[in-house]
Amino acid sequence: MKRKEAGTIYKALVCCRAGMGSSMLLKIKADQVISENNYPIETEHGNLDSLMYFKGDLVITMEDLAKELKDQVPYSIGIRNIVDKKEMKEKLEAFLASKEAK
Amino acid sequence: MLKDLTNEKLIRLNIDAKDWEDAVRKSAQPLIDEGYCKQTYVDSMIDGVKELGPYIVLTPHVALPHARAESGALKTGIGIATLSKPVEFGNKDNDPVKYLFCLSATDNTKHLSALAELAGLFEDSAFFDMLDHAENAEEIIRYLSK
Numbered sequence: 001m002k003r004k005e006a007g008t009i010y011k012a013l014v015c016c017r018a019g020m021g022s023s024m025l026l027k028i029k030a031d032q033v034i035s036e037n038n039y040p041i042e043t044e045h046g047n048l049d050s051l052m053y054f055k056g057d058l059v060i061t062m063e064d065l066a067k068e069l070k071d072q073v074p075y076s077i078g079i080r081n082i083v084d085k086k087e088m089k090e091k092l093e094a095f096l097a098s099k100e101a102k
Numbered sequence: 103m104l105k106d107l108t109n110e111k112l113i114r115l116n117i118d119a120k121d122w123e124d125a126v127r128k129s130a131q132p133l134i135d136e137g138y139c140k141q142t143y144v145d146s147m148i149d150g151v152k153e154l155g156p157y158i159v160l161t162p163h164v165a166l167p168h169a170r171a172e173s174g175a176l177k178t179g180i181g182i183a184t185l186s187k188p189v190e191f192g193n194k195d196n197d198p199v200k201y202l203f204c205l206s207a208t209d210n211t212k213h214l215s216a217l218a219e220l221a222g223l224f225e226d227s228a229f230f231d232m233l234d235h236a237e238n239a240e241e242i243i244r245y246l247s248k
Contacts, residue, residue, distance in 0.1 A: 016157060017150050017154055017157070017169075017170070021158070021166050021167075021168030021205045021207070021217075022157060022158060022160060022166060022168070024210060024213075024214060024217045025160060025166070025217050025220065025221050028217065028218050028221045029221060045210075047170065061157070062157035062158075062160070063157070063195070064154060064155030064156060064157040064193070065154055065155070065157050067155075068154060068155075080195040080196070081160070081161045081162065081195060081196060082160040082161050082221070082224065083160075083161040083221075083224045083225050084161070
């Protein structure tokens with residue numbers, strides 16, 4: 001894959017099964033961490049159906065779902081504790097690092 | 103606001119639950135009784151966990167049971183429940199669960215500010231301390247109205 005040019009904003013889908021509960025909370029937390037750290041990531045939110053149409057770079061979900069989705073999406077992050085900003089930060093940074101490496 | 107989506111009738115304190123499914127059913131029952139959702143919606147909360155794992159357990163000791171609106175949500179509302187004895191959901195990071203926030207949502211915008219507020223409360227140890235010691239639903243509503 002070609003290295004993304006500077007200024008690229010990665011697109012993340014934050015999803016859960018229903019698209020209403022966990023994913024909304026996850027999006028709130030992800031957006032907090034992204035803005036605090038100025039990560040070049042933009043989030044949208046949806047349910048499992050949205051995945052079929054999702055053409056972005058990253059899926060953020062709860063850990064149990066992340067395992068299910070692993071083979072269907074370019075990169076997935078599974079969050080264990082929604083309140084833990086450190087976990088979110090580490091996992092987003094690992095994603096960004098994986099992009100840098102390519 | 104969270105206080106606009108919940109009320110004393112949707113709160114159950116110190117529920118006796120034999121397992122996670124019982125805990126979800128008993129915590130969500132007020133949502134059915136008060137006309138916020140149909141039985142099918144609660145069944146769908148349970149099926150979701152059986153199919154996809156305990157992804158509704160969001161942070162240590164806290165679950166947010168919910169399902170898709172089309173499963174039978176009638177009104178947007180949030181039930182609050184505590185268990186007398188915590189139960190295992192099979193989520194090794196966050197078990198056992200003691201607090202359940204059952205969400206009935208008819209679309210994904212009406213409850214957004216309430217969820218943002220809930221996300222804040224999940225970081226607030228005073229909130230859980232209050233839940234542990236509350237003797238009635240009124241105390242919880244009073245805390246949320248502060």
